[in-house]
Amino acid sequence: MSDAHVPPPLSPFGAYPNPLDLTEEDQKLFHPVVLFPSSYEILDLTKPVANRQLATEDERKTRTSPDRPPAPPFAVGRYDEDRVGLYSSELFNDLENNIDGYQGRRTIHVGIDLEGPVGTPVYSLTNGTIHAVGYNAALGDYGHVMVICHDLPKNRQVYALYGHLSADSIERREVGQHVVAGERIGSIGDFFENGGWFFPHVHFQLAIKAPDTHDMPGAVSLNDRAMALVDYPDPRYVLGPLY
């Protein structure tokens, strides 16, 4: 893909590559992943954020954080956003941390974050089969996470990662289990179970190729951006024009 076909950062709905050719007709299949109120915030994480985002290991262990910043209302964290001020953790800067061929200083977010209170239900986008499920324990990682291979019309499939879930979301989940559209697959986790993030949210990401395990690079380097916008399509093609 030549750079001429790469849309500028934070392009509007419909401007990104659509490798699965998802149409408005397909849209009818999809259940919201989180039921949002009619009004919600659109986050801007391109600049350094004032509040502490990640818990310490000790806070995770004790499940207490005396100076935890207040939980925000429902909000959306954007796709293709360069989060230079947010991803300071080693996880995002480790040059040897190679996920499905992606590495480097990873600051460009290639999923969409759906923020809501701890315990908010998370629903399956459409019918599918659990491809991978587990716990990514590193600070700043996904915590409890599930990847579902969703069936689409015309023999297409898409892999969807649901990250930062509560521990009980994955308790009775196994690879190969079927899920149906709109099934409650879990809930938004708290900081001690979601990878240490103070702002509870589900990271939702699409992939056109099967990930090796219950992981996808939630952020990629600028060098890998053009490739990532195809490998990990804009989730608004299934979530609708959230912003």
Ligand SMILES: [Zn+2]
């Ligand atoms: Zn995210």
